[in-house]
Amino acid sequence: MNQYSLLAEGISVTLDLAVGHVAELAIASGGRTLRPLHRAKWIGSPDLPAAMPAGQLRLSGDFLCAPFSRSDVEEAPLHGWTSNSAWKHVGDEKLADGAQATFRLERKVMGAVVEKRLTLRDGHPFLYQEHSFIGGSGAISVAHHPMTEMRAGGRLAFSPKRLAATPETSPETDPARGHSALAYPAESHDLTRFPAADGSVLDLTEFRTDSAHEDFVTLVEAEHGGIGWSAVAREAEDDVVLVLKNPAELPVTMLWISNGGRFYAPWNGRRGVLGVEDGRAAIGHATSLGDNWLKRLGVETAFALGGTVSFRQVVGAVTSLRGTAPSSVTAARGRLQLGFDGGASDEVGFDDSFLRIGHAPLN
Secondary structure, eight states, rough: OOOEEEEETTTTEEETTTTEEEEEEEETTTTTTEOOOOOOOTTTTTTTTTTOOOOHHTSSSOOEEEEEEEOTBBBBTTTTTGGGEEEEEEEEEEEEEEEEEEESSSSSBBTTTEEEEEEEETHHHHHHHEEEEEEEESOOEEEEEEEEOOSOOOEESOOOEEEEEEEOSSSOOSSTBOOOOSSSSSEEEEEEEEBTTTSSOOOTEEOOOSSEEEEEEEEOOSSSSSSEEEEEEEEETTTEEEEEETTTTTOOOEEEEEBOOOOSTTTTOOEEEEEEEEEEESSSSSHHHSHHHHHHHHHOOEEEOOOOEEEEEEEEEEESSSSSSHHHHHTTHHHHHEEEETOOEEEEEEOOOOOOOSOOBOO
C-alpha cells in the first residue's frame, strides 16, 4: 500500500500518499490506544459510484483542502488536488524528542509548490501539521478536514466564537436524497440555540445519534488572543478529541455534521461522523476570492500567493478523565491545560510555540 508511517514515543501517524489523507492516528493514553480520526467504511468496496473523486474514495482522518469545497477557479476535484492526488515523501528528520517528515504534492496549486510537514513529539498526544505554499500566483482558500466518529454521540466545546451561520442552501436540497435539521440560511450568536428547520432551536454543542440529518455550519472566531480550539468529548469512545489552530491563520471553524442524513451511496444513512474543519475560506474558491459574507465581517477567506505562505494545525486526543468537554484550553511552558467547570483541570505535553499565537500568518 502507498502509505508512510511516522512514530514517536506513545504516538504514530500513517499518511495515505495516494491522496494526502491521514489514514490513521494512534495515541497511547492511560493503558489504551485512542484513535480519534474517522476513516470511511467504504474504502476498498467494489460497489462505489464510478464518478467519485479520489478524495472521497479514500476519505480518511484529516487532509488539506486547497481550495475548500468547489474548485471553480482552477480545474480540480472537490477540495482540490491536495486531497485528491499523490504526495511524495521528500525527507525525514530525527528530532531529539520525536520525529518529523516532509511531503510534497506532485501537482501544483495555482502554480505553487505545496509541502506538508508532520511532526510527532515523544509523550505528546498530538499530530503537529504545517502546510506551505511556495510561489504561485493569485490566491487560495484552505482548510483542514479532520473527521471523528461518535458511536453514541457526545459533547462539543469551542474557543469563543462571534457567531454561527448556515449557508444559503442545505447540503441536500432534494428530500429523496437527504435531510437537514438546521435552518438554511440562519445564524445565531448562541451556539446552544441555533434555528432549526422545524422552527425550534438546536444545541450545536450536543451531538446526538438518535435522528438522521446532514448539516453544515460555520463558526466565526471571536477576538480572544489565545489558541483557537475545538473539543469533542465522545461518549462511547470515552475520550476527548482536540483540534487546535492559530485564529489569525485559520479564522473559521466549519462543522460538517454527517449523521445519517444522506440516503444514497456511498453514505447510505451512515451516522455519527463529525468534521471539525478549521479554515481560511468561504464555500468555493471563486466565492472565497470575491465578495462574501465573511469578508463583510472583516474575516479573511484566502491566502495571497507569490512568496511562501504557511499555516499550522494540531489534532490529537486525551483520555476523558472528567467525562465531558473542557470549558477552557490554554498553553504554556510545554503543557496544554484543559480547564473544566467547577475548577478542575488536566494537562498534557504540548509544544506551546508551534501555533505561533500572536504572530501574523507567514505570507
